Amino acid sequence: xxxxxxxxxxxxxxxxxxxxxxxxxxxxxxxxxxxxxxxxxxxxxxxxxxxxxxxxxxxxxxxxxxxxxxxxxxxxxxxxxxxxxxxxxxxxxxxxxxxxxxxxxxxxxxxxxxxxxxxxxxxxxxxxxxxxxxxxxxxxxxxxxxxxxxxxxxxxxxxxxxxxxxxxxxxxxxxxxxxxxxxxxxxxx
Numbered sequence: 459x460x461x462x463x464x465x466x467x468x469x470x471x472x473x474x475x476x477x478x479x480x481x482x483x484x485x486x487x488x489x490x491x492x493x494x495x496x497x498x499x500x501x502x503x504x505x506x507x508x509x510x511x512x513x514x515x516x517x518x519x520x521x522x523x524x525x526x527x528x529x530x531x532x533x534x535x536x537x538x539x540x541x542x543x544x545x546x547x548x549x550x551x552x553x554x555x556x557x558x559x560x561x562x563x564x565x566x567x568x569x570x571x572x573x574x575x576x577x578x579x580x581x582x583x584x585x586x587x588x589x590x591x592x593x594x595x596x597x598x599x600x601x602x603x604x605x606x607x608x609x610x611x612x613x614x615x616x617x618x619x620x621x622x623x624x625x626x627x628x629x630x631x632x633x634x635x636x637x638x639x640x641x642x643x644x645x646x647x
């Protein structure tokens with residue numbers, strides 16, 4: 459039942475993520491337990507099985523089945539890698555919209571996730587197929603947001619990028635440095 463609640467909160471999880479989060483031990487034991495939720499969840503193979511709630515599963519936990527056949531499951535699973543990596547932040551917010559006003563104008567940015575870790579405000583961007591020009595545009599927008607946060611003394615922000623390409627990782631780090639944005643770029647292996 460706890461697995462269903464996690465799927466409701468995080469939208470989709472891979473078998474290995476579920477195995478890790480719920481300390482299911484061996485792959486055989488994890489598969490045994492996961493076979494018990496098959497009537498409440500759909501699966502899709504993306505390197506390994508990825509689980510997400512079906513209508514019956516969502517009703518069981520009082521949620522909504524938010525994943526559709528064309529939903530970006532790989533993106534969601536990568537986002538949840540970071541949730542696990544940073545030890546399940548209590549204030550984790552997926553698809554978080556941040557708004558601020560400066561010079562009489564209103565600005566906003568949507569992060570793949572936002573959370574606090576060791577006193578720092580973390581803004582996550584997951585990059586699988588994003589063009590570098592779009593990443594640069596986002597980093598520029600984060601530069602404005604981070605300067606605003608620092609001027610308002612709201613905390614120390616950091617931009618986290620999670621990408622699948624070593625070349626992109628170097629490019630993202632260079633652009634972040636150019637704009638003066640504190641950035642940690644993680645590479646999915």
